[in-house]
Structure formats: structure tokens, C-alpha cells
Amino acid sequence: MERKSPLDLNLEQFFFDIAGIATFTFRYIGSLFRNRFEGREFISQCYRTGYQSLLLIGITAIILGLVLTIQIRPILAGLGAEAWLPNMIFISVVTEMGPVIFALLFAGKVGSGIGAELSSMRVTEQIDAMEVSATNPFNYLVVTRVSATTIMLPILVFFGDMLAFFGSFIGLRAYSEISFKLFYSRAFSEFYFSDMFPATIKTIFFGFFIGIIASYMGYYSGRGTEGVGKAANAAVVASSLVIFLIDLVAVQLTDILTF
Amino acid sequence: MENNRIIQVSNLHKSFGDKTVINGVDLELFAGENLVVLGKSGTGKSVIMKCIVRLMQPDAGTIHVFGTDVLKAGEKELNRIRTRIGYLFQEGALYDSMSVRENLKFPAKRNAHLRRLSNKELDEIIERNLESVGLIDAIDKWPSELSGGMKKRAGLARSLMLSPEMIIYDEPTTGLDPYTSDAINDLIIKIREEYKTAAVIITHDIKCARRTSDRMVILNDGKIIANGKFEELRAAPDEQVKLFFI
Structure with a gap:
């Protein structure tokens, strides 16, 4: 099955891709339990997708916490509700902003990388070479990458949340004499660990679909160097769209289940 | 016939x-x-x-x-x-994230009749195949360091790893x-005879x-x-x- 042309804005291509991604997902699940797990490649992918994204997520997270605090503080101060600032920032970052923003960054960095890499392997016949030597390129290339993104994104988001929290403290500290202990106690005063579950489950789905979509776009990319660029581009665009769709569904589900 | x-x-x-x-x-x-x-x-x-x-x-x-x-x-x-069947692709199709040695090891490690071999035995087969194609000196090089002809020879050495009965060039x-x-x-011609x-x-x-x-x-x-x-x-x-x- 070869994609006709990634990012073609026609209805036929859209449904072709939806069906392709669904088939790809079932194939991943089947492969995960049926075939030998490529442990070394999985660890290598965890390193590439997770560890090598730490700096990007870390810097963004600190800036996110800092900027949110600097912008919201005067508004809350005007309402006499400055004491609520740590709690408000923490809840908004952990439940919504952190997962979505970090997932979008992850899609841009890791998704495009996976799309381009697999597409390039397709163009240079490396995937064909694996197939004709009776090895399983899907198992080696796709299962490891999707598993790595599924596991690493929640860890990165947790790491980013903590740094955003720290960034927020720095932002507030610049304007007041608040101690870290007080900031911490206010941030967690109305926050329960159960609040983290929907966000964590959401990020697992974000990571999974970033991996699946990027792998699909690369694995079935068009031939030639143009195909590589299109696969990378399509991986980011489609993943970003799916992140918002999953977020929308997750918010509705959380709302229904909470009440 | x-x-x-x-x-x-x-x-x-x-x-x-x-x-x-x-x-x-x-x-x-x-x-x-x-x-x-x-x-x-x-x-x-x-x-x-x-x-x-x-x-x-x-x-x-x-x-x-x-x-x-x-x-x-x-x-x-x-x-x-x-x-x-061994298959030599037009550009060699070497896995560019692996060295020449790893390229040859990759199919061998994933096929039943060679999987049981120790690393030492496998290395011996790899070295023998690379010697056959005159590329033993490039064993630890990366595909990006090889010329077009060397890539084809390395690809041929890799296709010989599973002891094929026929090769497609x-x-x-x-x-x-x-x-x-x-x-x-x-x-x-040499590969056919050997x-x-x-x-x-x-x-x-x-x-x-x-x-x-x-x-x-x-x-x-x-x-x-x-x-x-x-x-x-x-x-x-x-x-x-x-x-x-x-």
C-alpha cells in the first residue's frame, strides 16, 4: 500500500489516509504482541525521542511558566486574588497547556524526524532491503518508534510541567518576597493527584498518535526527495491536528466523568 | 533441467x-x-x-x-x-544508521539459522564475506564514508550473509x-564460483x-x-x- 501523495487536500486522499492510519494502528498492536521486541532499537529511540528533546521542552517550559505568571499577575493583583496565582498557573499548565504545547513541540521535532527518516529509507530502498532479507522492517522501524514516543512524551510532559512550575516561581519571585515553600503550598492547595490522571492519559494518546502518524507518513511516502519533504511536513500537520482533536475529546470525557 | x-x-x-x-x-x-x-x-x-x-x-x-x-x-x-535469495539494490541500500559490520549483522541476527551463532562466529562470517568482495578494510566505516562502488560491494556482502542460492543484481x-x-x-563472476x-x-x-x-x-x-x-x-x-x- 503506497500513499498517493501526502497532504493532498482532496476527500479521497483524506479517507485513504484515515483508513491507512487505522490499519497501521492495528498492525502495530498485532506486531507488538506477536513479534520479537527490538529492545536495543527501542532504547535507542527512547534516547533520540526523549533525552534529545529535554532541552527544547525544558527551555519552553520555563518560559511558559514565566510568561504566564508575568501576564496574569497584574490582573489577579487588580482583583485582589494574587494568592491564587500559583494554584491557577499550576492547574492550567498541568491539565491543559503543558500537555498540548509540549505535544505540539514534540510533533514538530520528533514527528517530522520520524517522517523524514522513514521516508528517506523508503526512497533509498533500505526498507525494501530489510523486507527481502526476511527481516521485519515494520517491527524494527515502526513498533520501536511508536512505543518510544508513547512512553517518552508523558515523561517529557511531566518534566516540562515541573519546570513550568519553577519558571512561574521565578516570575512571581521577581515581584514579591514569596518563599518557595509558600509558593508550593499555594500551588497544591486545590490540586489533587487525581487531576493528573486525565492529563497523563491524554499525553499517552498524544505520544502514540504522533508516533503512528509520523511513521505512517514516512513508511508509505511517495518516491523521490520531494516525498521526504512532504512526509515530514504531513507528519507535523496531521499530528498537530490530531493533538487538538484528542484534547477536545479528552476535555469532554473528563467533564462527563467528573460530574 | x-x-x-x-x-x-x-x-x-x-x-x-x-x-x-x-x-x-x-x-x-x-x-x-x-x-x-x-x-x-x-x-x-x-x-x-x-x-x-x-x-x-x-x-x-x-x-x-x-x-x-x-x-x-x-x-x-x-x-x-x-x-x-540475495538482492543487490541499485545504490546498495545500506542502512545508513549502521556501520558496514552492523549492516551485515542485521539480517543474520534476525534469521533463525544464524541467530544461534555466537558473536565471534558471526564476525568470522562477516569478515569472510567482506574479504570476498574486497572490502574488509571498510568493516567499521559508515555508509556515508563509502563510494558508490564500495556501497554496492558492501550491499553484496550483506546479501551473501544468509548464504543465498541465487542473487538478483x-x-x-x-x-x-x-x-x-x-x-x-x-x-x-567470482561470487558465482565461490x-x-x-x-x-x-x-x-x-x-x-x-x-x-x-x-x-x-x-x-x-x-x-x-x-x-x-x-x-x-x-x-x-x-x-x-x-x-x-
Whole structure:
């Protein structure tokens, strides 16, 4: 099955891709339990997708916490509700902003990388070479990458949340004499660990679909160097769209289940 | 002769959209034989080979390899057939995230009959194969450090890892200078003698065809228009065939 042309804005291509991604997902699940797990490649992918994204997520997270605090503080101060600032920032970052923003960054960095890499392997016949030597390129290339993104994104988001929290403290500290202990106690005063579950489950789905979509776009990319660029581009665009769709569904589900 | 048949392709058809690339091709390969498929670029030589190892699905026709219908074979059966076939891709198709050693180790580590070997035994096979293709000095180099000819030789060494009974060479001399082309042609002959393999060599290089073929077929407009030994075909009166020898 070869994609006709990634990012073609026609209805036929859209449904072709939806069906392709669904088939790809079932194939991943089947492969995960049926075939030998490529442990070394999985660890290598965890390193590439997770560890090598730490700096990007870390810097963004600190800036996110800092900027949110600097912008919201005067508004809350005007309402006499400055004491609520740590709690408000923490809840908004952990439940919504952190997962979505970090997932979008992850899609841009890791998704495009996976799309381009697999597409390039397709163009240079490396995937064909694996197939004709009776090895399983899907198992080696796709299962490891999707598993790595599924596991690493929640860890990165947790790491980013903590740094955003720290960034927020720095932002507030610049304007007041608040101690870290007080900031911490206010941030967690109305926050329960159960609040983290929907966000964590959401990020697992974000990571999974970033991996699946990027792998699909690369694995079935068009031939030639143009195909590589299109696969990378399509991986980011489609993943970003799916992140918002999953977020929308997750918010509705959380709302229904909470009440 | 019948029992020695490795490949039997019958009435093969393949189109891409409106363009018919293969139009009723019949092809046979026998044990120990070097068969050259000669044809201009874009005439579907590679398509036939990709159908033989089922990287592509033909529109019609049958393909038997080692007596098994490849197009009806299940995954395990297909993989068993593929382990008996070596495939040298046009650009070598080396895995660029692995060194030459790792490239050779990759298929071996994932196939049942070699998986049980110790790393030392496996390294010995890798070194022997690289010595056969004259590339032992490049064992720890990366594909990006190799020239075009070296990549092809490394790709050939990798395809020998599973001790294939036949090898498919996809344009082995394309893009190489005359000196390196000669070296690759010599290597194809050497590999046949050393490893007792049959081979299908697809090429548009008449010099390569002359040097390496026991028998050759000429592909034109999706059909085989001539079949025989090089010298017989060169002396053929058919104008269409003569064009390939000019």
C-alpha cells in the first residue's frame, strides 16, 4: 500500500489516509504482541525521542511558566486574588497547556524526524532491503518508534510541567518576597493527584498518535526527495491536528466523568 | 533441467495507472546460471525482480521460486524463500544508521539459522564475506564514508550473509566509472564460483551483459523480444535486437 501523495487536500486522499492510519494502528498492536521486541532499537529511540528533546521542552517550559505568571499577575493583583496565582498557573499548565504545547513541540521535532527518516529509507530502498532479507522492517522501524514516543512524551510532559512550575516561581519571585515553600503550598492547595490522571492519559494518546502518524507518513511516502519533504511536513500537520482533536475529546470525557 | 529450475515467471503483467510496464513476460532461471535481463532504462526490468521477491504485486501472471508460488505464499513461506535469495539494490541500500559490520549483522541476527551463532562466529562470517568482495578494510566505516562502488560491494556482502542460492543484481554497474564497473563484473563472476549461486543481472550496460551472462534475455516495451547466449543474440538478424548491441 503506497500513499498517493501526502497532504493532498482532496476527500479521497483524506479517507485513504484515515483508513491507512487505522490499519497501521492495528498492525502495530498485532506486531507488538506477536513479534520479537527490538529492545536495543527501542532504547535507542527512547534516547533520540526523549533525552534529545529535554532541552527544547525544558527551555519552553520555563518560559511558559514565566510568561504566564508575568501576564496574569497584574490582573489577579487588580482583583485582589494574587494568592491564587500559583494554584491557577499550576492547574492550567498541568491539565491543559503543558500537555498540548509540549505535544505540539514534540510533533514538530520528533514527528517530522520520524517522517523524514522513514521516508528517506523508503526512497533509498533500505526498507525494501530489510523486507527481502526476511527481516521485519515494520517491527524494527515502526513498533520501536511508536512505543518510544508513547512512553517518552508523558515523561517529557511531566518534566516540562515541573519546570513550568519553577519558571512561574521565578516570575512571581521577581515581584514579591514569596518563599518557595509558600509558593508550593499555594500551588497544591486545590490540586489533587487525581487531576493528573486525565492529563497523563491524554499525553499517552498524544505520544502514540504522533508516533503512528509520523511513521505512517514516512513508511508509505511517495518516491523521490520531494516525498521526504512532504512526509515530514504531513507528519507535523496531521499530528498537530490530531493533538487538538484528542484534547477536545479528552476535555469532554473528563467533564462527563467528573460530574 | 526441469528439476534445476529456480525461477519460473509466466505471463506476467503489471501496469501503473494507464501505463503498461510489463506485458506478458515469461522468464526462467536455472541453478548455477547467470541470466542477464537487458533493457533500456524504464522498461520494467526492476519491476519484474520486485515482483519475484514480492516487493510488488503483479496484475496478472504466476511466479514460482524454488517450486513455490510466491504470489500465494504465506508470510512464513515467503520469508523462507527470501532467505534463499540475495538482492543487490541499485545504490546498495545500506542502512545508513549502521556501520558496514552492523549492516551485515542485521539480517543474520534476525534469521533463525544464524541467530544461534555466537558473536565471534558471526564476525568470522562477516569478515569472510567482506574479504570476498574486497572490502574488509571498510568493516567499521559508515555508509556515508563509502563510494558508490564500495556501497554496492558492501550491499553484496550483506546479501551473501544468509548464504543465498541465487542473487538478483539490480543495475550493478550503473553510475560507476569503467574501472569500478569492471571490478564489479569480475566480482559477480567470482561470487558465482565461490558461493555456487545462480544470478539474475538486470542491466542496460552491454559490457556488463557480455562479461557476466551465461544466457540473456532482452526486454523491450514490456515484452521479452530475444532469449539466448550473448553471441547468438549479437548475431541475430532482428533489427530490434540489433539496436541493443550498437
